Amino acid sequence: MIAYAPGETVAHRLDPRSKVAFQFGLAIFAVAHATPRGLVASFALALLALAAARLSPLAALRAYWVVLAVLALGPLVAGLAFGPPWFRAAPALASLASVLRIVPIVLVSAAFVHTTPVRDVRAAIQWAVPGRTGRLLGVGVGMTIRFVPVVRGDVAASREAIRARGGDVRPFYERAGGIALGSVRRALRRADALSVALRARAFAYNPTLPALRFRPFDVVVVFGALVLAVSPLLPGLVP
Amino acid sequence: MIEIRDLVHRYDGEAAVDGVTLTVDAGEWVLLAGPNGSGKTTLVRHCNGLLAPDAGTVRVDGVDPIEDPVVARTTVGMVFQSPRDQFVAATVGADVAFGPENLGLDRDEIDRRVADALAAVDLADRRDERIDALSGGEQARVAVAGALAMDPDYLVLDEPFAGLDWAARRSLLAHLDDLHAAETAVVLVTHDVRDVHERADRIVGLEDGRVAVEGPPDEALADLAAIDVRVPE
Numbered sequence: 001m002i003a004y005a006p007g008e009t010v011a012h013r014l015d016p017r018s019k020v021a022f023q024f025g026l027a028i029f030a031v032a033h034a035t036p037r038g039l040v041a042s043f044a045l046a047l048l049a050l051a052a053a054r055l056s057p058l059a060a061l062r063a064y065w066v067v068l069a070v071l072a073l074g075p076l077v078a079g080l081a082f083g084p085p086w087f088r089a090a091p092a093l094a095s096l097a098s099v100l101r102i103v104p105i106v107l108v109s110a111a112f113v114h115t116t117p118v119r120d121v122r123a124a125i126q127w128a129v130p131g132r133t134g135r136l137l138g139v140g141v142g143m144t145i146r147f148v149p150v151v152r153g154d155v156a157a158s159r160e161a162i163r164a165r166g167g168d169v170r171p172f173y174e175r176a177g178g179i180a181l182g183s184v185r186r187a188l189r190r191a192d193a194l195s196v197a198l199r200a201r202a203f204a205y206n207p208t209l210p211a212l213r214f215r216p217f218d219v220v221v222v223f224g225a226l227v228l229a230v231s232p233l234l235p236g237l238v239p
Numbered sequence: 240m241i242e243i244r245d246l247v248h249r250y251d252g253e254a255a256v257d258g259v260t261l262t263v264d265a266g267e268w269v270l271l272a273g274p275n276g277s278g279k280t281t282l283v284r285h286c287n288g289l290l291a292p293d294a295g296t297v298r299v300d301g302v303d304p305i306e307d308p309v310v311a312r313t314t315v316g317m318v319f320q321s322p323r324d325q326f327v328a329a330t331v332g333a334d335v336a337f338g339p340e341n342l343g344l345d346r347d348e349i350d351r352r353v354a355d356a357l358a359a360v361d362l363a364d365r366r367d368e369r370i371d372a373l374s375g376g377e378q379a380r381v382a383v384a385g386a387l388a389m390d391p392d393y394l395v396l397d398e399p400f401a402g403l404d405w406a407a408r409r410s411l412l413a414h415l416d417d418l419h420a421a422e423t424a425v426v427l428v429t430h431d432v433r434d435v436h437e438r439a440d441r442i443v444g445l446e447d448g449r450v451a452v453e454g455p456p457d458e459a460l461a462d463l464a465a466i467d468v469r470v471p472e
Contacts, residue, residue, distance in 0.1 A: 004329050006367040197325035200317040202309050207340035
């Protein structure tokens with residue numbers, strides 16, 4: 001699972017707002033340029049983002065394998081037919097082209113999570129969405145980013161506990177039930193403990209957040225993001 | 240001073256704390272001992288307003304923790320069992336900063352408090368590291384630093400040695416000694432007073448939610464064994 005890792009890479013030094021802008025720009029670009037060249041350009045930009053974060057593309061793909069597996073269902077379902085020949089290549093390929101456009105966006109989001117502390121994400125959200133809504137959104141997103149890896153760890157621990165006592169010989173549905181129940185129990189217990197810990201440390205919806213700093217290189221990234229965002233209006237950009 | 244008078248706390252009608260009266264003076268070191276289920280954790284959670292009494296009163300330097308939880312939570316720092324459960328950030332510095340940020344302090348003051356708290360537990364050079372990359376003993380010290388960053392006068396530690404090896408226990412104890420020497424009152428909750436009884440000014444033993452033993456260590460030790468607390472042989 002990708003989680004924030006402290007570092008000194010180019011991506012680490014960027015303001016979170018620049019990184020969000022780049023993600024938006026790339027998403028617009030990837031959706032608008034549905035050609036093979038557009039796809040290649042999207043992947044190239046995503047690989048550039050991963051390189052700036054010093055994050056291996058394979059690690060990013062592995063971390064999001066569940067998302068990718070769900071995406072892969074799209075072309076399979078699109079190709080199915082209720083009668084001979086049962087599977088048609090043309091709609092499956094069209095769906096595949098759509099699905100592939102999402103992969104670079106997923107890769108860039110991996111780079112974002114890998115290089116952005118949760119508090120900075122929250123600060124960026126509260127900057128973009130002022131007031132109570134932004135505070136609630138910031139808390140929600142911050143907690144989610146922080147605790148998804150923890151919950152996944154709980155699921156892995158439940159799975160290991162079942163295997164350690166020979167539970168892997170049991171039918172799949174029994175194992176899945178055991179893992180689900182064990183994980184939910186752990187998650188609820190952890191939520192209780194966390195709630196007490198938050199109160200003990202005077203949890204506030206409006207804490208002092210880190211100062212966001214816009215550096216010269218952020219200007220370059222935001223300019224690039226703008227170009228990507230308006231690229232559908234620049235037909236000559238990707239032939 | 241933390242003043243607890245005739246405190247009663249019930250879960251589903253059953254008293255976990257049943258009429259406890261206890262005081263902790265500024266700068267004192269108190270051991271709160273007792274077997275599992277004796278009400279230790281419930282009792283100390285009243286000290287900074289995490290639980291509300293069913294009967295009785297709690298005052299922290301004259302303030303009711305329920306009426307003014309922010310004052311209570313900055314005066315009494317809490318370190319829970321299983322430090323892993325109280326971390327709210329991925330890195331050491333971000334987690335220690337969490338409490339001061341909630342107080343709305345300015346960034347320079349937050350940075351100063353984080354630096355001081357980490358220095359107090361010998362983790363000043365680990366500020367940017369991921370917490371889950373630290374050992375159990377180091378994680379326990381991060382939890383203490385998180386409480387210290389609130390600049391408390393009283394530090395309550397609930398079974399802080401659970402799961403720690405001897406070296407980690409010794410290291411944590413040495414840091415608690417330093418804090419105590421700097422006038423921070425320490426309330427240590429434990430079911431095993433070996434290694435720690437000599438440091439205490441006073442030992443309070445709980446059994447079935449009531450104070451069963453209270454006194455200086457040399458007087459209290461003999462009675463603690465009778466309530467299933469591990470004592471030195």
